[in-house]
Amino acid sequence: MSPLDLLVAVPLGFMLAALLSGRAARWLILPAVPAMAGLALWLALVPPDAAYLVGHWDLPLGILLRPDGVARLMVAATALVIGAVGLHALVDPPEKAGNAAQAETFWPLIYLLWAGANAGFLTTDLFNLYVTLEMVSLAAVALAAMGSLEAALRYFMIALVGSLAYLLGVALLVGRYNTVDVTLLSQVAQPDLATMLALGLMTAGLLIKAALFPLHGWLPPAHAAAPAPASALLSAIAVKLGFVILLRLWFEAFPAVTGPTALHVLGGPGALAVIYGSVQAMRQQRLKALVAYSTVAQVGYLFLAFPLVAGAPDPSGAWAGMMLHAVAHMLAKAAMFLAAGLMLKAAAGDRIGDLGGLAQAMPLTVTAFGLAAVSLMGLPPSGGFTGKFLLLNAAIAQGAFLYAGVMILGGLLAAVYFFRTLSACFAAGPAPREPATRGVCTAAPLVLAGLAIAMGFGGSALHNLSAIAAPWAAPGAAAP
């Protein structure tokens, strides 16, 4: 027994059970949360060399699951996010009025997303990663379709292009090297045309999935239109898998091929995404569109971090900063979408100007939104601050003042649009429509946002966790 395969198998089991149990499917979240939380905790504590070969076939035939720091952090954050969102949705099912069937489709999808995301974070086999990418995309498109079919269809078409590009890249690598294992590839990869083409195709495909500017176009309509719990999962988890696979490609499989300077290919668009996403968020009048554009900006930071990791003499700080930023964004953004959903139910309309009076009517929900905003703005104490602090440190230490400036500017712009929202909540307004919400609904965003804040106090532990079997520490160290 190993938590590595259980982390994939258990949610798949829950998915099947949810499909079979129809209207009772929602109750499955009650056993699923402790089970998955326990597995995530187990994974966090396994020894660094506890890799697992699926079916016990050796490489290159078998599939390796590997508990490095990235996997541990992302799996744990995924468990927290899906767990909290699931409990929230149990009490307040995501459905349009009178359409109970829609809520039923929600449950199998979140388990599919859970299994796909966990598998994607744990595996280092590029073809296997393709499968996980498809699982996550399928779940994500279907979740988006709960809000707007049109946006979901657009998402689906674009995601399909991304998948195909990625698959083509994998096929090229198979032809060239006869292996798709990241660790084996890192030992044999050559800087030739086929490899470069494959890397380019895979990167482009994954950037679509991760919604990095200028390939972000599908994200805001899909994320803004979906029901709040679905938006939370899309923004927190679905876009992160593309990011993690890109980490595997650029830092583990092909660092020798590309060299550190090539990473500005990702860092540049990352920096632009921070500015563009923030400016767009400032221009939005609707609350959920604002939160969705903030995701475009936050994804930018993740890629802006790539050249900072590669350029640092000691990359541990920048690496930890990048991972802390990713995890803090998952927690804070999920919290923010859930809180926004509750606020919109009570508010007179979906515009920011309609939020007046909410600070009095639902103080805990506005607090959750505020705490999440603190982390997303990168203000202390929060995981968002600690991550940004480490990245800024790395940027300044290596003289990358442009990136540092973008990060600082991005934080200020985020303050503008988030404080505008909070300010609107403080304004006097009409009596809210539905001020009373049930405890769990209010607690879920508050707990997630509280965790994003709490991350600010555990920086050292998270830093060390992120460094487990990190690629920059000792290339290939995690191979069995």
Add this chain to the structure above:
Amino acid sequence: MMTFAPLLLVLLPVVAALVSFALPERLSAWRNGANIGVAFVKLLVVAYLLVQAQAGVVFEWRYEFLPGYDFVLRLDPLALLFVTLSVFLWLLTTIYAIAYFDRGPNLPRFFGFFNLCVLAATGVAMSGTAITFFLFYELLTLATWPLVAHRGDDKSLRAGQIYLTYTLAGSVAFLAGILWLQSLVGAIEFSAPADLGAIPPLTLTLIFILCIGGLGVKAAIIPFHGWLPEAMAAPAPVSALLHAVAVVKAGAFGIVRVIYDVYGIGTVAELGLGVPLAALASATILYGSVRALMQSDLKKRLAYSTVSQVSYIVLGASLVGPFAVIGGLVHLVHQGIMKITLFMCAGALANRMGIKAIAELDGAGRLMPVTMAAFSVGALGMIGMPPVAGFISKWYLGVGALQSDAAWAVAVLAGSSLLNAAYFLPLLYRAWLLPPPPGRPAIAELATTRDRMLILPAVVTAVVSLGAGIFASLPFSPLGWATLVGLGYLR
């Protein structure tokens, strides 16, 4: 208890904040009790710490916040100076705020953030590293915003927006400065200034400008003072707190830390940064006074007076002579107790008699003699009249200016004192010598418990302002303690 004492000062307000947030309005008596109780316990802790510090014990609590960066709470004499001030004034402001609001709306939120604010202010004082300082400094920004925007009307929300725009921009500059310096010398500990000798003077100067410019926003140095008069839209207890201990003081305190504990007096003098900063502080002193003179609203006049008075601290710190250093440090305390007296009185006048404009002050001394007596002590202290504490500050600053061969600074002090007199004495004249307008009903100033809670805190601070002046030579007086701190830096 020993090493955890600093942590206790941070955690106690967290308890009070959570209690305040959690208790519903109908249990407001419990909330008030918890707030006063916690503030009182903090005062006891501080008293214990002062006695220990006198014996030379330095409390420190640290934990690794990130590899290479420690979160450090350290109670050196400078920290204690500010901690004592903030904890003492907080107790009084809490009592005052309870009476001021009585049964207003949204009080759980108000007292919750009020406590987070004191947490941040004491945290700023106790920070032992630059990054710890920044954490608390930002927490202060965040915790103060809901207090400024408390009323939720357009004016308050606009004030909150202006406050954030200024302070967040300042924080970013300050953060950039400390990150830059850290990239050159590693983590910055206040207890052991790094060796800056190897860094080019131009870089050091730029970092200094970033840090002081960033901190100068909260300290309301021109041209970054614009938010302070706007923030007057906040309720009186918040204004009292903003002006005396929390926000502006955090900025001034940060400037003192940067000059003494990050750069060191010697380096600042070598780089020639003291004189330009002193000149900027002087300009702020004069500009603030002139603007104060032009205001017809009582709270606005007090606000511009703060712009002016806080720069005395910066002036003292940047002149870098022994007496100037002590004068600046002691003014950190003196300005706090005097200005909080003035603001609490102004709030009481508005609360009891609806007086907001200066023209309405006629005869206020006859109607509310206790309040106006306290106000008068504060005002005379601000002018620098002996034996009120403000005189001690100005005396030390003046002597210090001469020691540092900056006779022009004496002229600034004299000019500012004249201006102080010009904008405070007419208030006293109106209040004491003019008759009340016909039709203004007489009131019983101290009839109920609530009235006493509203007015007596200002009386206490007024008495303390007098005491700090009269008993300045005693070791535990603000001057005694500031001398201890100052001599530590000059050694």
